[in-house]
Amino acid sequence: MKRRGPLTVACLLSLVTAGLSLPANAASTSPATHFSATALLAKSEAATVAAGSVRVTGLETFSNGSKWASVLDSAADESTQTGKGSGQHEIVLVIGPKVFIYGNELYYLSATGKENPKFADRWVLVNSSSSLYHYNQTGELLNSLAKSVFDVSSPKLEGVVKYYGHQAVKISAKLPTSSSAPGSPQTIYISTTAPYLPLGYSLRVSSDDEALTAKATFSKWGETVKVVAPTTYASAS
Numbered sequence: 001m002k003r004r005g006p007l008t009v010a011c012l013l014s015l016v017t018a019g020l021s022l023p024a025n026a027a028s029t030s031p032a033t034h035f036s037a038t039a040l041l042a043k044s045e046a047a048t049v050a051a052g053s054v055r056v057t058g059l060e061t062f063s064n065g066s067k068w069a070s071v072l073d074s075a076a077d078e079s080t081q082t083g084k085g086s087g088q089h090e091i092v093l094v095i096g097p098k099v100f101i102y103g104n105e106l107y108y109l110s111a112t113g114k115e116n117p118k119f120a121d122r123w124v125l126v127n128s129s130s131s132l133y134h135y136n137q138t139g140e141l142l143n144s145l146a147k148s149v150f151d152v153s154s155p156k157l158e159g160v161v162k163y164y165g166h167q168a169v170k171i172s173a174k175l176p177t178s179s180s181a182p183g184s185p186q187t188i189y190i191s192t193t194a195p196y197l198p199l200g201y202s203l204r205v206s207s208d209d210e211a212l213t214a215k216a217t218f219s220k221w222g223e224t225v226k227v228v229a230p231t232t233y234a235s236a237s
Contacts, residue, residue, distance in 0.1 A: 032169045032192045037155035040169060040190060045150040047195035048218075049143055052076065055220035056145070058200075060085075063211035072140060075225035079140040086110075092136050093227050099126040099136045100230055123233035130236060149198065151176055152186055163189040164217065168199050181205040197221060 032040055048054065053075040060068040070083035081092045088110055090103040103111070105120040111132060126133045138144045152173035161170045168189040175184045184206070189199040200217035 032190060032196055033157065033160065037157045037171050037173075040157075040196060041150045041152070041155055041171065041188070043196045044188075044190045044198050045146050047197050048146040048149070050195070051197065051221045053142065053221070053223055053225045054145075054218050055223075056216055056218055058214065058216035060212050060214045072145075073220070073225045074140055074142045074145050076142050078225060078227040079142075080225070080227050081136075081140055092140065093229065094137055094140050095227050095229055097128075097137065098229065099133050100124065100233060101126055101132065101136070102230075119234060119236065123230040125233050125235045127236045149188070149201065151178070152188070153177075155188075158187075160192060161189070163199050166199055167192045175203075175205075181207050 035043065053073065056070075056072040056074065058070060062068075066086040068083060068085035068088075070081060072081040073079060077096055079092075079094045081090075083090045083092075086106075088104060088107040090101060090107045090111075093100040101119075101124050102122065103120065105115060105117055108114065108116040108120060126136070128137075139148065153176045155171050155173040158170040158172050161168055163170075169192055171188045171190065173186050173188065175181055175186055184204060186201060186203045188201045191197050191199055198218050200215065202216075203214040205212050205214070
């Protein structure tokens with residue numbers, strides 16, 4: 001089964017963590033349930049971008065039982081992601097317009113459908129014409145990440161629930177027609193207090209070529225993300 005890319009809903013992101021953290025200034029007397037689902041999603045997206053950086057941690061579980069676990073530290077202009085599962089592993093660095101990948105042969109076979117032994121287990125600067133470039137360079141940086149998480153249709157408030165020990169407003173929605181799996185159900189959990197940051201989400205996808213469940217959580221808001229480019233690397237043609 002081919003993987004579709006980075007940790008974004010549009011690319012069928014993944015991840016689960018046991019610990020969540022919110023900024024110290026999150027307190028507010030305005031309850032999140034005061035807003036409509038659409039308005040709350042807009043506020044949460046704006047808060048995500050304003051935070052400057054975030055860690056996304058999670059897990060995809062596929063219908064064949066395989067799993068893909070990842071951790072993404074995302075900022076406005078740079079990000080770093082590690083992922084592993086079913087014998088595959090990857091490290092992806094995004095530094096402005098540049099994308100570097102360090103993956104094994106199974107990762108390249110799964111991600112592209114082709115064996116790339118000359119690029120396996122070494123740093124590679126990805127050419128901008130590659131599909132690997134697009135969904136990593138655009139999908140992992142903070143603004144695009146935020147857009148993909150909140151780009152949903154038919155959002156509906158489902159009330160306040162406990163989410164990993166935190167009070168959260170639960171919003172049910174569907175992936176939009178522009179996604180790779182339109183209509184798939186997604187649930188987003190948003191803090192009940194300002195600035196209404198997202199705590200995480202879950203997603204179920206079933207299509208002709210794959211079926212999976214995914215869960216993601218968000219933490220480490222506003223912490224410094226510093227990505228250092230490798231000193232030696234191959235250039236993909």
